Amino acid sequence: MKTLTVELGERSYPIHIGPDLLSRPELLTPYIPGQQVLIVSNETVAPLYMQRVETALSAFQVSKLILPDGERYKTLDSALQIYDALLAQRMDRQTTLIALGGGVIGDLTGFAAATYQRGVHFIQIPTTLLAQVDSSVGGKTGVNHPLGKNMIGAFHQPRCVLADTDTLLSLPERELKAGIAEVIKYGLIRDRAFFQWLQNNIEALLERNPEALAYAIEQSCRNKAEVVAADEREANQRALLNLGHTFGHAIETETGYTSWLHGEAVATGMAMAAHMSHELGWLDEAEQRATEALLAAAELPLTPPPMTPERFLELMAVDKKALGGKLRLVLLKAIGNAVLSADFEPAALNRTLNHYSRTASA
Amino acid sequence: MKTLTVELGERSYPIHIGPDLLSRPELLTPYIPGQQVLIVSNETVAPLYMQRVETALSAFQVSKLILPDGERYKTLDSALQIYDALLAQRMDRQTTLIALGGGVIGDLTGFAAATYQRGVHFIQIPTTLLAQVDSSVGGKTGVNHPLGKNMIGAFHQPRCVLADTDTLLSLPERELKAGIAEVIKYGLIRDRAFFQWLQNNIEALLERNPEALAYAIEQSCRNKAEVVAADEREANQRALLNLGHTFGHAIETETGYTSWLHGEAVATGMAMAAHMSHELGWLDEAEQRATEALLAAAELPLTPPPMTPERFLELMAVDKKALGGKLRLVLLKAIGNAVLSADFEPAALNRTLNHYSRTASA
Numbered sequence: 001m002k003t004l005t006v007e008l009g010e011r012s013y014p015i016h017i018g019p020d021l022l023s024r025p026e027l028l029t030p031y032i033p034g035q036q037v038l039i040v041s042n043e044t045v046a047p048l049y050m051q052r053v054e055t056a057l058s059a060f061q062v063s064k065l066i067l068p069d070g071e072r073y074k075t076l077d078s079a080l081q082i083y084d085a086l087l088a089q090r091m092d093r094q095t096t097l098i099a100l101g102g103g104v105i106g107d108l109t110g111f112a113a114a115t116y117q118r119g120v121h122f123i124q125i126p127t128t129l130l131a132q133v134d135s136s137v138g139g140k141t142g143v144n145h146p147l148g149k150n151m152i153g154a155f156h157q158p159r160c161v162l163a164d165t166d167t168l169l170s171l172p173e174r175e176l177k178a179g180i181a182e183v184i185k186y187g188l189i190r191d192r193a194f195f196q197w198l199q200n201n202i203e204a205l206l207e208r209n210p211e212a213l214a215y216a217i218e219q220s221c222r223n224k225a226e227v228v229a230a231d232e233r234e235a236n237q238r239a240l241l242n243l244g245h246t247f248g249h250a251i252e253t254e255t256g257y258t259s260w261l262h263g264e265a266v267a268t269g270m271a272m273a274a275h276m277s278h279e280l281g282w283l284d285e286a287e288q289r290a291t292e293a294l295l296a297a298a299e300l301p302l303t304p305p306p307m308t309p310e311r312f313l314e315l316m317a318v319d320k321k322a323l324g325g326k327l328r329l330v331l332l333k334a335i336g337n338a339v340l341s342a343d344f345e346p347a348a349l350n351r352t353l354n355h356y357s358r359t360a361s362a
Numbered sequence: 363m364k365t366l367t368v369e370l371g372e373r374s375y376p377i378h379i380g381p382d383l384l385s386r387p388e389l390l391t392p393y394i395p396g397q398q399v400l401i402v403s404n405e406t407v408a409p410l411y412m413q414r415v416e417t418a419l420s421a422f423q424v425s426k427l428i429l430p431d432g433e434r435y436k437t438l439d440s441a442l443q444i445y446d447a448l449l450a451q452r453m454d455r456q457t458t459l460i461a462l463g464g465g466v467i468g469d470l471t472g473f474a475a476a477t478y479q480r481g482v483h484f485i486q487i488p489t490t491l492l493a494q495v496d497s498s499v500g501g502k503t504g505v506n507h508p509l510g511k512n513m514i515g516a517f518h519q520p521r522c523v524l525a526d527t528d529t530l531l532s533l534p535e536r537e538l539k540a541g542i543a544e545v546i547k548y549g550l551i552r553d554r555a556f557f558q559w560l561q562n563n564i565e566a567l568l569e570r571n572p573e574a575l576a577y578a579i580e581q582s583c584r585n586k587a588e589v590v591a592a593d594e595r596e597a598n599q600r601a602l603l604n605l606g607h608t609f610g611h612a613i614e615t616e617t618g619y620t621s622w623l624h625g626e627a628v629a630t631g632m633a634m635a636a637h638m639s640h641e642l643g644w645l646d647e648a649e650q651r652a653t654e655a656l657l658a659a660a661e662l663p664l665t666p667p668p669m670t671p672e673r674f675l676e677l678m679a680v681d682k683k684a685l686g687g688k689l690r691l692v693l694l695k696a697i698g699n700a701v702l703s704a705d706f707e708p709a710a711l712n713r714t715l716n717h718y719s720r721t722a723s724a
Contacts, residue, residue: 080438087509090680092687115477117682118504118515119595142480147449153480154516233481318452320479325454 129179491541
């Protein structure tokens with residue numbers, strides 16, 4: 001097992017990464033101050049892992065809530081179901097909420113933990129690669145609104161994150177690849193050496209080689225923890241973690257959070273950001289191609305669904321990074337060097353949107 | 363105009379108290395970082411004061427949302443209406459939300475500000491005495507759940523509070539008295555001299571003497587600001603501000619947040635807490651009588667609606683101060699000296715509940 005720490009003063013917390021962590025109560029119990037625990041999971045994950053977590057927590061008074069699976073349930077309505085469960089059991093301010101599942105369960109449960117009785121304790125047990133390398137770390141919680149993704153939320157750090165790599169063995173192929181998209185993101189925005197490691201090890205990751213997966217998770221979490229420690233509330237640097245996300249959110253909103261996985265939309269978004277960065281003359285052609293090649297090697301989609309440039313712009317305008325009506329995008333100066341900028345030639349964005357609306361997958 | 367400061371380091375903010383503040387843009391503009399402002403108000407307050415606030419903010423891009431008036435609209439559903447308004451206008455992360463109204467509008471708008479895009483700027487313009495002396499100061503935001511009051515919420519400090527004493531001239535009689543209940547609370551929990559001043563000046567407050575009102579608001583806000591600065595997240599001392607609230611919330615929940623005003627329920631709750639404190643031998647009889655006498659002089663209700671002791675206990679059990687299933691109550695050792703305790707003789711609580719269930723107002 002490897003342990004990293006997210007350094008946030010009094011609110012610092014560990015990320016444990018390794019096999020068979022779900023059966024180790026000593027990793028969880030130091031972070032549960034009261035007696036009451038509510039584990040929130042979904043219909044896919046609960047049958048696989050709920051029993052093991054419950055057994056590990058047999059010293060506590062454990063309740064469970066099992067929600068349907070899917071991004072379309074990441075709503076205020078699902079949060080209300082969590083509040084209902086907490087209140088029906090009269091759970092108090094010392095309650096600990098545990099998210100057992102992927103990014104949707106983590107973001108939603110974290111939001112309920114942030115807002116139940118003005119904030120209760122929270123533990124993340126991410127069971128997808130995407131959640132292990134990204135959403136479970138850093139304290140961003142939230143739900144979607146019909147007009148935009150993650151528009152309702154709060155910052156609320158977990159007290160501990162348990163990334164059990166064994167849970168990835170049961171992960172559907174498509175979700176594994178979607179998680180790899182976020183792994184590639186860290187290489188692109190701030191870690192050129194890791195990008196090169198990924199170029200050499202992408203096959204091993206797709207084959208779920210345990211050592212390769214553990215290394216990729218560790219490097220991803222280390223990068224994320226460094227960024228979060230430096231800029232918890234996204235005044236600045238943290239926004240770079242959203243490479244590909246503004247394009248990607250537009251795709252997800254357009255398709256109603258159903259047909260595209262988040263990581264798939266981010267992959268296409270990163271390809272679009274790389275294209276635009278090249279159009280601006282910021283990213284050279286070889287690096288744009290290397291970016292596309294790595295995404296393609298990970299068997300990720302590189303083209304958006306049929307959408308006009310106008311529709312893209314409309315959906316991108318509600319992005320949280322927009323300021324004073326001006327769109328800000330994360331773009332690449334080089335592999336391993338991303339910037340957040342509103343100061344780009346708009347024609348480059350139009351050329352990219354036109355290019356992709358012509359090549360759109362049907 | 364008097365100005366107090368809530369000392370919270372980087373998040374410190376001023377409370378301005380005095381007449382005719384609504385027309386002074388210079389009190390607001392330093393706290394509005396972007397261009398976009400959403401003023402949230404209700405159908406009662408908006409016709410009286412919205413125009414003046416809009417005029418003061420003519421330099422900004424101002425939107426308005428006017429909700430129905432009443433505690434029963436302090437729900438997640440109303441918060442959703444605020445999110446809808448923000449997103450329909452594509453308001454960004456630099457947006458400032460202004461609450462123009464009483465405690466319901468303040469708590470609800472504050473919650474929306476805490477959770478829109480993980481937190482935007484927030485200004486309180488309280489227009490009731492209760493909101494000016496209590497709910498607008500200290501950063502507690504939230505909405506009610508059918509199973510309990512303020513069960514969903516967050517801590518989110520405003521950037522400034524503007525208590526314009528002129529707005530109290532239009533306040534209905536009952537709401538003025540309900541506000542005085544919270545004013546009396548500060549005397550009871552931590553300020554014996556202020557309690558004595560109130561004994562001598564209660565008539566002047568009921569007659570809305572401007573100097574008396576301004577003094578009462580200032581002393582109340584000073585007391586509240588000191589408590590919040592010492593214990594922002596209610597680890598300890600801040601819970602004392604809830605004197606009378608556990609009994610009071612049970613009354614409000616039982617009556618569906620309709621027939622009783624919050625301050626009225628708190629007044630009855632404080633009488634009940636004083637009774638129980640006397641039953642425990644903590645508060646002497648003369649002080650219990652002085653407490654009841656001051657509440658009666660303020661023409662506040664001293665007896666709950668018909669409720670059995672069992673019903674009271676059931677509703678009190680969901681209180682946020684409960685810990686590990688054990689009820690904690692704010693009780694009085696003396697006027698000006700409150701304590702939070704779970705360590706009381708349960709028989710005293712039963713005697714108080716029995717006493718009040720016999721004397722209940724029909």
